[in-house]
Amino acid sequence: MDSINRQDGKRILDVTDLRTRFHIAEGTVYAVNGVSFHLNRGETIGVVGESGCGKSVTMMSIMRLIPSPPGEIATGQAYFEERDLLQLSDSEMQDLRGKDIAMVFQDPMTAFNPVLTIGRQLTEPLRVHLGLNKDECRHRAIELLEQVGIPDPSHRLGDYPHQFSGGMRQRAMIAMALACSPSILIADEPTTALDVTIQAQIVELVLGIRADLNMSVIWITHDLGVVAEIAERVLVMYSGFIVEEAPVDDLYEDPRHPYTQALLAALPRVDRRRDRHLQSIPGAPPNLLVAPLGCPFTPRCKFAFDHCRKEMPPIINVATNHTAACWWDVTTGKPR
């Protein structure tokens, strides 16, 4: 089935049954437990979920940036165009990183090398992948900085990261990711470390560039507001599983997984009465050191019943383009 879908060329990334574990002194951390999703050309998907639910580890696994040991990608395929990223050799992967798939990291304050100039770091992918010479690199770097809206780029190239503000660094980081016009941009919580006004600018910037370059974007965040703004489709992750997947409007209007419902209920709303407290989800995320059995959300779920503890629910089509992994049908109030 997957191969047919891949052949029509619409899907640029197709991940099936990805499982990533970390073998540490305390035991095995089950970080990603059979994640399957796809990304179409030119599409933006949002990946949401609370901290430690495996969003970043999933993307790092696809990029093959999981340190091994202790990390291990136990099973899975990740087809990028015609090639399985998980089967490529290290040098093929090195060739692909930053050129075809680029990443933007969460904290722009630490993602730049403090002893190298911005220009030097910005041009790194150009030298590595395109083999440009010094003048061409400089020229392109100025273009890139202009593209991400950094004023006076020719002077700024010689600056060190500490001379840039947080928002500017994130812009420079995005410029670096865009250097080789990648087909996929993975943005790992790129706005989390920034203040709200800068967040909005960064979101707008990426939206604009995505349209210009016809790039696919995977936007990892725990900010549901940002997702609504940028993504066409949303994956909800919990404890290393994708528990719900839907087009962004459907997800907000008609969440089918109890976790998604709880997550949306926890959002602050302008129209909520002021005397009511913000809702939170009782309990804590499960201990990832225990091999998952049954649905991981069971202990915190108000609909949980016996079956939930015994078997992980399969991904079920609940509506058009809308899937959820839950034994309980929240629309009818009955078990499936």
Next chain:
Amino acid sequence: MTAPPLDQSTSAVVNLIPDELETPPLSLSQLTWRRFRRHKMAIFGVVTLILIIMYAFGGMLFFSEADSNHTDTGNALQAPTREHPFGTDTVGRDILARTIYGGQISILIGITAMVVELIFGVSIGAVSGYFGGLLDSFLMRITEAVLVIPQIFLLLVMARYFSQSIPNIKLFGRTFSGSVLVIIFVIGITSWPYLARIVRAQFLSVKENDFILAARATGTSTRDIIFRHILPNTSAPIIVSATLSVAAAISLEAYISFLGLGVRPPTATWGNMLELAYKYINTAWWLWFFPGFFIALIVLSINFLGDGLRDALDPHSRAA
């Protein structure tokens, strides 16, 4: 009434563009220099060091190497006079000329031994710290094995073992005793473990930074990550350690030359000049005073320089 002052204030605001308000940002080296020049002892060290280097290399203009090796047994063991300001040694060679040419060799040994130490220490430490695992354990056991043997014994044994087989070499139209090379190699190869450990520790911490992950995510090769990303971040302790090891190499050379296993005559070094002086400690003070003075002075000034660099390069001491 209110309009003119308002105009003035707005024009004043417009004129104050940020670039003129801020002091221009300082680069890393400018910051380092600012902190370094407040360190008085370090400045003293640098000035003294420059004077010694000028003495050893500028002296070539006034005395030829032949002067320094010219024996005149009739004038042996003369106290300092106008003709021989530092006196003469047991075979009548001029000590002033010999401290000049000996100084060149001593400084040369110090610097090249440091380079040898850097090559071994940095590469072993870097590989060990970056790759970790079995390779790290293996390299660190070797490092410890070299560390547990007292350096002096190792030096003496190796100096004795290697010194017999190496012929004289000609360089820049001058002849050097082959033992100079042996000493450089021997000092370099016995001093790298400390540096290797420092570099390894630095690599272990720097490689965990986000910017290394970011560099890997842009497809940077492992070689570039090690040499272009991590190594520059560890340069401060390496520079300090390398500076101090020049002083250590100079005193080690003096030590083994004094014991008669170092650089062979006729090539003079401050160390082997001391060897000759040993028998005349009570009778001819000028034999040991001048070379000894230079050794003490250069070691002292390099150590001051190293201390100053340590403080200046430390990113945590931001007080400028």
